[in-house]
Amino acid sequence: MYMDLRTGDRSVDDAPHVKKAPTLAIGASIGFIVGITSVGSGTLVIVLLLFLYPRLRGSQMVGTDLAQAIPMVGAAAIAHILFGDFQLGLTASILVGSIPGVLIGSTVSSYAPTLFLRGALSAVLLLSGLKLVNVPTLVIGVVLLVCVVGLLAAWITIRISGRTLREIAGESRNAGAAQTLALGAEEAA
Numbered sequence: 001m002y003m004d005l006r007t008g009d010r011s012v013d014d015a016p017h018v019k020k021a022p023t024l025a026i027g028a029s030i031g032f033i034v035g036i037t038s039v040g041s042g043t044l045v046i047v048l049l050l051f052l053y054p055r056l057r058g059s060q061m062v063g064t065d066l067a068q069a070i071p072m073v074g075a076a077a078i079a080h081i082l083f084g085d086f087q088l089g090l091t092a093s094i095l096v097g098s099i100p101g102v103l104i105g106s107t108v109s110s111y112a113p114t115l116f117l118r119g120a121l122s123a124v125l126l127l128s129g130l131k132l133v134n135v136p137t138l139v140i141g142v143v144l145l146v147c148v149v150g151l152l153a154a155w156i157t158i159r160i161s162g163r164t165l166r167e168i169a170g171e172s173r174n175a176g177a178a179q180t181l182a183l184g185a186e187e188a189a
Contacts, residue, residue, distance in 0.1 A: 027072075030044055031072055041072060045069070046065050049061050057114050057171075058109070058116070058118060059111075113164070113165040115165045119151055123147040127143060130143060
């Protein structure tokens with residue numbers, strides 16, 4: 001959640017002004033990185049969207065990232081298939097598990113508050129970074145356990161207080177609907 005320090009506004013931006021040149025630069029650089037490493041389609045794009053569009057809701061960032069990832073990763077996959085860097089059996093096994101996982105995850109993402117999505121993304125980035133610098137798997141497992149226990153403890157504390165993550169973050173459940181209603185009321189007046 002982003003707070004405009006000038007006005008104290010904690011709302012989210014449902015229709016941000018697209019910053020064409022920086023957004024195109026993000027796409028070009030991430031496309032290049034994905035073509036070489038296959039890393040970045042999700043993690044790097046989301047982080048860069050956070051910097052460029054800080055008022056975008058978490059679910060909007062995830063949806064935008066997934067929609068752009070399909071053609072980008074598809075193009076990278078076709079290139080690697082053409083060059084012979086492809087294992088059909090391994091790919092099919094991954095798809096059998098990942099498709100149901102994506103359906104469940106996208107359902108959770110569409111209802112989850114931005115604060116939850118950013119916490120989950122932070123944990124994933126931390127664990128990925130540790131693995132990339134050759135931290136032993138046991139240590140990564142301990143860090144994962146600490147992250148899960150910490151997030152669970154925070155969630156339980158919030159639930160006991162009778163508040164929700166959305167209330168703490170200052171985010172309304174139907175931010176887009178509320179803004180649409182407000183705009184309609186202004187036009188009627």
